[in-house]
Amino acid sequence: MSLGLTLAILGAALAVFIAGIGSAIGIGLAGQAASGVMSEDPSKFGILIPLTALPGTQGIYGFLSGFLVILKLGLLGGQIIQPTVQQGWQIMFSCFPVAFASLVSGIYQGKVCASGIYMVAKQPKDMTKPLVMGALVETYAVLGLLATVLLLNGIKL
Amino acid sequence: MAIAPVKRMEVLLPRTELEGFVSYLQELGIAQLDPLPYEELELASSPLELTEYERWLGRINHVIQNLPETEPKKGLEKLLTPKPKYSASLRKVLLDYGYQKVVEDYEALEAKRAQLWQNIKQIEKEEEFLKPLLALDAPLRHLTGFDRCQLKMAEVKREDLENIKEQLTEQPAAVSVISAEKNLAYILVIYHQSLKEEVEAIFSGFKFTYISLESYFSRLKGDEKVSDLLAQLEQQKSRAREEINELEKQMTSFAVHRSPLMAVYDVLLNEKQKLAAASLAGLTEKTAWLAGWVPASKADYLAERISRFSQDIYLNLREPKPEERDDIPVILDNPEVIKPFEVVTTLYGLPRPGGIDPTIYLAPFFFVFVGLCLSEGGYGLVMALLSLFYLKKAQPKGGTRLFMTLLFYLGLSNMIFGTLFGGWFGFPIKPLVLIDPIKNPIPYLILSLALGFIQVMLSTFLSLVKEFRRGNKVTAIAVKGGWLLLLPSLLFYFLLKQPPLLGILTLVGAAGIVFFSSPSRNIFARFFNGLYALYGITNYFSDTLSYSRLLALGLATGVIAMVVNSLAQIAWGFPFIGWLVAILIFAGGHLFNLAIGLLGAFVHSMRLQFVEFFGRFYEAGGKPFQPVKLENKYIEFIK
Numbered sequence: 095m096s097l098g099l100t101l102a103i104l105g106a107a108l109a110v111f112i113a114g115i116g117s118a119i120g121i122g123l124a125g126q127a128a129s130g131v132m133s134e135d136p137s138k139f140g141i142l143i144p145l146t147a148l149p150g151t152q153g154i155y156g157f158l159s160g161f162l163v164i165l166k167l168g169l170l171g172g173q174i175i176q177p178t179v180q181q182g183w184q185i186m187f188s189c190f191p192v193a194f195a196s197l198v199s200g201i202y203q204g205k206v207c208a209s210g211i212y213m214v215a216k217q218p219k220d221m222t223k224p225l226v227m228g229a230l231v232e233t234y235a236v237l238g239l240l241a242t243v244l245l246l247n248g249i250k251l
Numbered sequence: 252m253a254i255a256p257v258k259r260m261e262v263l264l265p266r267t268e269l270e271g272f273v274s275y276l277q278e279l280g281i282a283q284l285d286p287l288p289y290e291e292l293e294l295a296s297s298p299l300e301l302t303e304y305e306r307w308l309g310r311i312n313h314v315i316q317n318l319p320e321t322e323p324k325k326g327l328e329k330l331l332t333p334k335p336k337y338s339a340s341l342r343k344v345l346l347d348y349g350y351q352k353v354v355e356d357y358e359a360l361e362a363k364r365a366q367l368w369q370n371i372k373q374i375e376k377e378e379e380f381l382k383p384l385l386a387l388d389a390p391l392r393h394l395t396g397f398d399r400c401q402l403k404m405a406e407v408k409r410e411d412l413e414n415i416k417e418q419l420t421e422q423p424a425a426v427s428v429i430s431a432e433k434n435l436a437y438i439l440v441i442y443h444q445s446l447k448e449e450v451e452a453i454f455s456g457f458k459f460t461y462i463s464l465e466s467y468f469s470r471l472k473g474d475e476k477v478s479d480l481l482a483q484l485e486q487q488k489s490r491a492r493e494e495i496n497e498l499e500k501q502m503t504s505f506a507v508h509r510s511p512l513m514a515v516y517d518v519l520l521n522e523k524q525k526l527a528a529a530s531l532a533g534l535t536e537k538t539a540w541l542a543g544w545v546p547a548s549k550a551d552y553l554a555e556r557i558s559r560f561s562q563d564i565y566l567n568l569r570e571p572k573p574e575e576r577d578d579i580p581v582i583l584d585n586p587e588v589i590k591p592f593e594v595v596t597t598l599y600g601l602p603r604p605g606g607i608d609p610t611i612y613l614a615p616f617f618f619v620f621v622g623l624c625l626s627e628g629g630y631g632l633v634m635a636l637l638s639l640f641y642l643k644k645a646q647p648k649g650g651t652r653l654f655m656t657l658l659f660y661l662g663l664s665n666m667i668f669g670t671l672f673g674g675w676f677g678f679p680i681k682p683l684v685l686i687d688p689i690k691n692p693i694p695y696l697i698l699s700l701a702l703g704f705i706q707v708m709l710s711t712f713l714s715l716v717k718e719f720r721r722g723n724k725v726t727a728i729a730v731k732g733g734w735l736l737l738l739p740s741l742l743f744y745f746l747l748k749q750p751p752l753l754g755i756l757t758l759v760g761a762a763g764i765v766f767f768s769s770p771s772r773n774i775f776a777r778f779f780n781g782l783y784a785l786y787g788i789t790n791y792f793s794d795t796l797s798y799s800r801l802l803a804l805g806l807a808t809g810v811i812a813m814v815v816n817s818l819a820q821i822a823w824g825f826p827f828i829g830w831l832v833a834i835l836i837f838a839g840g841h842l843f844n845l846a847i848g849l850l851g852a853f854v855h856s857m858r859l860q861f862v863e864f865f866g867r868f869y870e871a872g873g874k875p876f877q878p879v880k881l882e883n884k885y886i887e888f889i890k
Binding site for chain 1: 598689692693696797799800802803804806807810811813814817846847850851854855857858861862
């Protein structure tokens with residue numbers, strides 16, 4: 095396997111697992127808060143699920159970017175493309191925006207959602223408001239994803 | 252359109268008719284009652300006594316929750332069954348149902364059952380105590396003791412057993428092991444009473460508990476052994492169990508009362524609400540004074556109904572006074588097609604009285620944005636069908652109905668935009684696809700930003716309207732109008748080949764902003780403040796860029812759908828059960844993607860409305876219109 099291909103695969107791997115870490119920590123924080131609230135009122139399960147799941151999207155963005163790289167390299171079948179070393183580096187760096195923006199945004203969205211969950215515990219009717227708060231944090235993961243997609247699109251193999 | 256006008260309602264009536272009148276208002280459901288400034292008006296207010304109602308509501312609810320349904324329904328079916336309908340005129344009749352007796356009888360049975368369970372627990376404890384002694388194959392009355400000998404039973408540790416036995420047999424004492432378990436052993440010791448101290452000394456060297464059967468001795472009738480006692484207990488237990496069964500049969504027979512009780516619950520709930528509403532009245536010795544709000548469109552109807560209800564009621568309907576402005580409740584009034592989008596407005600907060608209702612402006616954008624964010628025709632079809640099915644089957648009312656209709660619209664939106672920019676369950680319909688965002692993201696990005704630019708321009712225009720209505724005509728035209736001129740001109744100046752006309756228009760707009768943004772009379776302050784206001788162009792820029800999320804989110808659903816399909820395809824190749832695994836992956840994967848994608852699409856489209864769109868012109872803070880009406884928990888009242 096050439097160095098170029100290896101670097102590109104490293105990029106895909108970084109996008110998936112760094113963004114995944116962000117989501118895992120984020121959902122972890124929100125999930126703990128949700129379980130705490132449910133220990134008082136188990137019937138809130140339904141309305142707490144969206145808030146708990148919200149920090150999960152960052153991991154999906156990372157996975158999505160990794161998948162785009164896999165698709166670009168033709169790793170799913172057919173002819174595997176062998177990028178040059180420069181192209182390998184380019185692909186790897188293209189994966190950075192989504193990886194790191196998702197890492198931090200996932201963790202902080204988890205915190206915002208956890209607070210939102212405490213809010214829903216007291217104001218069950220207002221469950222959409224903390225969702226919008228969470229979406230404010232998610233913006234930067236979305237922009238990271240966007241940058242990664244545009245960068246990957248710009249690299250011609 | 253937009254915000255419906257309301258009228259102030261003032262009612263004077265004899266105190267004796269107060270409750271009847273409020274009850275009638277509940278049935279009409281079109282008037283809101285406000286508390287009066289009692290002290291200012293030197294009126295009495297009636298003290299509120301609702302605890303009795305609340306207690307009964309709690310008790311009835313408990314019975315309803317515990318009674319089995321006469322025609323049991325499973326989860327989904329239950330969700331889809333509309334509430335049973337009762338005529339509102341039946342309210343008085345339902346109160347005569349004798350619910351008190353039913354509830355009390357049921358509670359009595361429950362109490363009896365609880366007592367029996369208590370007894371069974373007690374018996375089980377006793378059995379636990381007696382079981383190790385089962386091997387004691389002697390009538391209990393022989394164990395009461397002898398003239399010169401002492402008889403002791405004890406529970407000791409299994410590991411100490413041999414040791415104790417050895418030490419005791421050194422004394423002239425008879426030891427026999429009744430039973431031995433893994434950790435514990437039960438022994439019987441007989442010794443001459445002169446050896447009492449020695450035996451006790453031996454015991455005290457170990458961990459032990461004496462077992463006394465004394466409580467049983469008085470109950471003995473003949474030669475009962477431990478096994479007989481246990482058999483007696485078993486009998487008592489099964490008798491108690493039978494009684495419980497009998498009680499539960501009786502309790503199940505209460506199921507016929509379930510639906511009447513549900514109706515009674517709602518009637519009582521409304522009686523309670525009625526008292527709460529009536530307590531808002533100001534009282535003198537003979538009269539009561541109520542005040543509140545009615546939608547102007549229903550004012551005549553209300554007047555007509557009230558004059559028919561009773562001749563003794565004086566009703567005054569008038570336009571709200573300026574000082575009452577802050578108390579005016581806000582009713583959104585939009586055409587039927589737009590109405591579901593009120594859900595989005597209401598989530599942010601109702602507009603202030605006299606403000607702009609943004610629903611009609613955000614509706615088309617919200618519709619398109621959710622479609623672009625999810626861009627999945629198949630998911631759209633699923634959403635549309637499910638929401639339609641729910642609407643038809645369960646016939647929900649109020650907020651739920653609006654939300655479900657909104658979901659139906661968003662499903663349609665996805666069927667349109669999924670076909671144009673995405674696919675159906677991850678499979679694009681190639682000839683119909685306008686832009687494939689995976690292969691060709693740039694045109695999709697431009698589309699997103701263009702939509703964003705249009706919405707940002709619309710929000711600027713609405714802020715112009717707002718300023719104009721407030722009387723700041725110069726600011727409205729020069730500054731807001733300046734932006735409306737500047738931004739499109741600037742955009743097309745660069746997009747086209749820099750025609751000088753657009754350049755001039757840009758400068759005219761900029762001049763308006765620079766010279767009219769600041770109210771200061773000092774020409775320098777005015778100019779530099781104006782320049783600073785011009786710097787606000789960065790906000791317009793970043794707001795428009797924020798719409799790029801439409802591309803990212805649209806891509807996300809599409810790619811995940813593709814991943815699901817390729818995984819399913821791989822699984823298809825497995826031997827024997829490949830097809831099953833493939834179907835499971837396909838169904839589960841798409842369901843997951845639908846849930847996550849819809850959440851994202853909904854939340855981000857909403858954010859674009861709340862932050863990017865509302866920011867420039869919208870002021871929330873209106874109070875919702877809350878008419879006194881018949882509330883439903885279990886049933887629905889009809890006219």
